[in-house]
Amino acid sequence: MPMTRGSGSGTRDETAAGAREGDGIALSTHGLPAWLDPVVEAARNVQPRQLSRFLPPEDGRGRQSAVLVLFGEGPRGPELLLMERAGTLRSHAGQPSFPGGALDPEDGDPHTTGPLRAALREAEEETGLDPSGVQLFGVLPRLYIPVSEFVVTPVLGWWRAPSPVGAVDPAETARVFTVPVADLTDPEHRVMAVHPAGHQGPGFTVESALVWGFTAGVIDRILHFAGWERPWDRTRQVPLDWRA
Numbered sequence: 001m002p003m004t005r006g007s008g009s010g011t012r013d014e015t016a017a018g019a020r021e022g023d024g025i026a027l028s029t030h031g032l033p034a035w036l037d038p039v040v041e042a043a044r045n046v047q048p049r050q051l052s053r054f055l056p057p058e059d060g061r062g063r064q065s066a067v068l069v070l071f072g073e074g075p076r077g078p079e080l081l082l083m084e085r086a087g088t089l090r091s092h093a094g095q096p097s098f099p100g101g102a103l104d105p106e107d108g109d110p111h112t113t114g115p116l117r118a119a120l121r122e123a124e125e126e127t128g129l130d131p132s133g134v135q136l137f138g139v140l141p142r143l144y145i146p147v148s149e150f151v152v153t154p155v156l157g158w159w160r161a162p163s164p165v166g167a168v169d170p171a172e173t174a175r176v177f178t179v180p181v182a183d184l185t186d187p188e189h190r191v192m193a194v195h196p197a198g199h200q201g202p203g204f205t206v207e208s209a210l211v212w213g214f215t216a217g218v219i220d221r222i223l224h225f226a227g228w229e230r231p232w233d234r235t236r237q238v239p240l241d242w243r244a
């Protein structure tokens with residue numbers, strides 16, 4: 001999910017700058033655990049085209065949205081928070097994802113603090129987490145999901161004070177779960193997910209789920225640019241369900 005230095009890094013810098021300026025929400029790397037240092041560095045330096053070939057349209061089309069890429073620390077060390085969409089939904093049924101969704105007007109400027117507010121708001125609405133326990137420390141370049149026409153800002157957070165989480169609305173969310181980073185980097189859990197249409201991308205077989213699509217792509221690139229990726233067999237393929 002990559003981009004040129006001109007358009008991509010400009011939007012990201014504007015978002016970061018706006019967050020630093022305040023208005024009730026801010027990015028901060030103060031007090032983060034040392035193991036997150038490579039993620040902080042990657043967020044500062046990665047360019048859009050290093051992440052994906054799907055980038056926001058230059059004409060401004062697309063619905064602004066954000067996801068929360070939330071790192072915590074569990075019994076097995078660093079972990080990520082994910083949720084699984086309800087199997088009855090019309091699109092992406094049963095697909096694991098980051099908490100997130102479209103920006104609302106009250107979230108504010110999509111080029112500054114809007115994505116930060118939206119990521120926290122959506123995560124609270126979907127998983128019940130307490131936003132006050134989350135420290136936002138970075139954003140990745142905006143990416144594009146052609147099938148839904150969403151322009152997505154991945155917002156990076158540290159779960160400084162974990163709170164109970166679960167599916168707030170079972171009609172939309174089947175479950176909320178955490179995945180140890182150790183499992184995500186384990187070559188035994190790495191696959192190439194093959195869509196019925198023929199295209200394929202990175203996937204992860206973790207916590208009784210196949211993580212694929214946009215979510216898996218972001219995780220894959222974070223692991224790579226943070227230096228956490230381990231060699232894995234890219235010929236190992238897993239077909240996706242026809243509903244995908």
